[in-house]
Amino acid sequence: MRGSYGLMHYWAKIGLLLLMLTMLGCNTLKKVDDGELLLTKNSIYTDEDKIKDEDIRSLISQKPNSSVLGYPLRLNLYNLAKENPDSSFTDWLHRKEKREKRLNNFLSEKQVNRLRESFVVKGASEFLKRIGEPPSIIDTALTQKTVDRLKAYYNSKGYFNNTGHYTIVQGKRKKRAEIEYRIQLEQPFMLDTIIKNITSPELDSIYNVAASESFVKDGDQFDLAKFNSERERLTALFRNSGVYNFQESSINYDILRDTSKVANDQLMDVQLNVQKPRSIGDSISxxxxxxxxRFEKINIYADYQINGNADSLKSINYEDYTIFYHDELKYKPKALTDAIFFEKDSVYRDLDRIRSYRQITNLNTFRYPNMEFIPDTTQARLISNIYLSPRPKFSLNLDFDITHSNIQRIGTAFSAGVITRNVFGGAETLSINARGSVGLLSDASLSDGEFTSELGGDINITFPRIWLPFSTENVIPYYMLPQSRFLVGTNFQKNIGLDRQSFNSVLSFNWSPDTRLKHNIELLNVEFVRNVNPDNFFNEYRNTYSRLDEVADQFETNPDFASFYDENVDPGQDDDDDLELLIPDGTTAFTDAVLQPGFDIDNDDLATVRSIEERRQRLTENNLIFASNYTFTKNSKLDINDNDFYQFRFKLESAGNLLSLLEDVVPYNKNDNDQLLVFGVPFTQYLKTELDYIKHWELADSKVLAFRSFFGMAVPYGNSESVPFVRSYFAGGSNDNRAWNAYELGPGSTNNINDFNEANLKIALNLEYRFPIAGDVKGAFFADAGNIWNVFDNEDNPDAIFDNFSSLADLALGTGMGLRYDFTYFVFRLDMGFKTYNPAEEWSKRWFRDYNLKNAVFNIGINYPF
Structure with missing residues (x-):
């Protein structure tokens, strides 16, 4: 990756140079004519109080040019564009006699005309105009429009007699001015009495039951927004109480007072009108x-075809539902009726209609359904026809990618998947996936060969219900979109590290009480990891090998150790006579000899060798993880455009407890470390918990402040002294602390002692300010804090252990900036992080030691990190 980082540094310098040239070479007033004023600021005052509410400020029709840290970047980009590039090119062409003739002879007349339309002549200016922003010249028509908007807004808040005006305040700098908008509110109108006029007795009774929940109440200040909310509340209330055809337009209000006359009390009566429905061509009367x-009949068309022959349909009756189908019913009746929340003789509820849409879509078997309601107006009964159009029985997905990493110079990855719907007739979905990759290693010393390969696959079946031997419908009804998933998969890696093979199996349940909440239980999560080539450990983990070899250098003259070394020259040392330990025979023999009781070695070196050997055993041993976990997620985000929301996730996981409880029933064998073995492998036992909180605040002008906090801890116990590598934590990388590369940070105040640093406790805090720059290009400033530590495990390095709150001094801080390009469907992200506070340094050197472009860390990512 060194070449990639060098290229990133190069382009970063080019970008900074271009930005400096833009800042130095542009005149902000270049395209502001005499007699015009550039708008620099808007201010709103109501009765001398300055308004900062962004909802109110959004009513301003004309705003100043956008800026980045106070600098009008888009305006100056626009100013760089030529107004008439065609004319400029023509002037240049005719500026010297015979220039046009010589150019025509050299390129041809046709090519010269093409040059006139080229990017260099014309396209560059058009591009700058497109990403730039024209100067915001004060327009009094737009200014008066803003005054009218502000007056209308405060009218909607009960200030019916407000007045407004604007003032243009010229600044000390030429051709620049601010605008002050001033609104005199006067006394607001208050609601005295709410009078109701509801034409339907049934609606009147429904309204009386829920009248206390009204947004419009006696004694409140008039607020049009509350009236709109009340209309929406009443519409939902009536439509969820059997009035399937209720129209919001049937609700209106009459103000029973002349608001243009000012009085001492400023009280007003309001009449609520709920009228009859209006049909096309009919009067209300x-x-x-x-x-x-209420429902009279519910019909389900299981395989609806738009141009099909309805007379040829067959039908069956199932629990007050009639199911129509062609030739043969391909679905179990219960699978269809469980997705419909209407029942015969039940009152129509709009909520049931929405839930039926969600559950049918959740089956992943039908396209978006069509529902029809046919009324019998004489008896107030409904016939519901639900048309289900099946998706294809089979779907095929293919994918192909080109990859690059710090292990592979170049690689190709492919995947294929087959989806089979309605496998057992109950709307189950079966997917079979295969994936693989082939790559060229960046360093042949990592393996016996030059190529790396990976092959894997899984079988995944999803049930649209909780798949247990007892019913859970009373606790988790079908409107919560329950699903059960059973997955079996395997993966084989060749020539990457230790040539890992893994097998995993998952049985999980999930459901959503509403669109914002989700529960997920993995009743069984079994993973078996086998390292095929453990002798390759020191080839893969080079930092660990270098530490061991450094200790071994002091014993290379010992004749008893002569067979441990290779006489190759170590290029990292000045002494050409230094020898290297052989891998794996020399490293294994050396650690065995050093760890024998009574061996003469420095205590610090002995601790280093012991730590390295424990890490080697831990990372090369096979793992059996038999876990269960529960995850709760809450998300307040309304839609993809909502930039003001929060997300909370809590996870609790336990591994090995079930196997431990079975010890009395099925006696296990034990290894030399007194660990219980299942199939010859010690099973993992730990307790793990995670808390993850994300909060976004939407600021003015599409600016967003994003915050994330994460806490995770996995405590080994019983049959384990440490947490498996695959379930531990690491720090650094594009979605974590961006001033460090992945696995480089920590644990604690240690300084990158391993190739892949991990631990069982993690704290992460991130703050990011996001802002638009030009068009789809956006920028960000960020601060990332966090680290990993060891706790309650077999780690004995005090610098890596979290002891108490004083260990929080080891929280690393990285700050930096980033660029993003929004492709609509995804966001491409480039971040540049600087080590601001590095706990691995001495106390006096922790702040800003590597805060320079040379030591910056560049991260490329897709979409936002949080």
Whole structure:
């Protein structure tokens, strides 16, 4: 990756140079004519109080040019563009006699005309105009429009007699001015009495039951927004109480007072009107009032075809539902009826209609359904027809990628998947996936060969229900979109590290009480990891090998150790006579000799060798993880455009407890470390918990402040002294602390002692300010804090252990900036992080030691990190 980082440094310098040239070479007033004023600021005052509310400020029709840290970047990019590049090119062409003739003879007249339309002549200016921003010249028409908007807004808040005006305040700098908007509110109107006028007796009774929940109440200040909220509340109330055809337009309010006259009390009466429905071509008086409807019949068309022959359909009756189908019913009736929340003789509820849409879509077997409601107005009964159009029985997915990493110079990855729907007739979905990759190693010393390969696959079946031997419908009803998933998969890695093979199996359940909440239980999560080539450990983990070899250098003259060394020259040392330990025979023999009781070695070196050997055994041993976990997620985000939301995730996982409880029933064998063995492998036992909180605040002008906090801890016990590598934590990388590369940070105040540093306790805090720059290009400033530590395990290095709150001094801090390009479907991200506070340094050198471009860390990512 060194070449990639060098290239990133190069382009970073080029980018900074271009930005400096833009800042130095542009005149902000270049395209502001005499007699015009550039708008620099807007201020709003109501009765001398300055308004900072962004909702109110969004009513301003004309705003100043956008800026990045106070600098009008987009305006100056626009100013770089030529107004008439065609004319400029023509002037240049005719500026010297015979220039046009010589150019025509050299390129041809046709090529010269093409040059006129080229990017160099014309396209560059068009591009700068497109990503730039024209100067915001004060327009009094737009200014008066803003005054009218502000007056209308405060009218909606009960200030019916407000007045407004604007003032243009010229600044000390030429051709620049601010605008002050001033609104005199006067006394607001208050609601005295709410009078209701509901034409339908049934609607009147429904309203009376829930009247206390009204947004519009006696004694409140008039607020049009509350009236709109009340209309929405009443519409939902009526439609969820049997009035399937209720229209929001049937609700209106009459203000029973002349608001243009000022009085001492400023009280007003309001009449709520709920009228009859209006049909096309009919007057309200000729239409029957709204009524509460119940279901008479519910029909389900299981394989609906738009151009199909309805006369040829067959039907069956199942629990008050009638199911129509062609030739043969391919679905179990219960699978269809469980997705429909209407019942015969039940009152219509709009909530049931929405839940039916969600559950049918959740089956992943049908396209978006169509629902029809046919009323019998004389009896207030409904016939519901639900048309289900099946998706294809089989789907095939293919994917192919080119990859690059610090292990592979170049690689190709491919995947293929087959999806089979309605496998057992109950809307189950079966997917079979295969994946693989082939790559060229960046360093042949990592393996016996030059190529790396990976092959894997899984079988995944999803049930649209909780798959247990007892019913859970009373606790988890079907409107919560319950799903069960059973997965079996395996993966084989060749010539990467230790040539790992893994097998995993998962049985999980998930459900969503509403769109914001989700529960997930993995009842069984079994993973078996086998390292095929453990002798390759020191070839893969070079930092660990270098530490061991450094200790071994002092014993290379010992004749008893002569067979441990290779006489190759160590290029990292000045002394050409230094020898290297042989891998694996020399490293194994050396550690065995050093760890024998009574061996003459320095205590610090002995601790280093012992730590290295424990890490080698831990990373080369096979792992059996038999875990269960529960995850709760809450997300307040309304849609993809919502930039003001929070997300909370809690996870609790336990591994090995079930196997430990079975010890009395099925006696296990034990190894030399007194660990219980299952199939000859010691099973892992630990307790793990995670808390993850994300909060976004939407600021002015599409700016967002994003915050994330994470805490995770995995405590080994019983049959384990440490947490498996695959379930431990690491720090650094594009989605973590961006001033460090992945696995480089920690643990604690240690300084990158291993090739892949990991631990069982993690704290991460991230703060990012995101802002638009030009068009789809966005920028960010960020601060990432966090680290990993060891706790309650067999680690004995005090610098890596979290002792108490004083260990929080080892929280690393990285700050930096980033660029993003929004491709609509995804965001490409480039971040540059600087080590601001490095706990691996001495106390006096921790702050800003590596805060320079040379030591910056560049991260490329897809989408935002949080």
């Amino acid at each position: 000729n239409v029957s009032p709204y009524r509460i409807h």
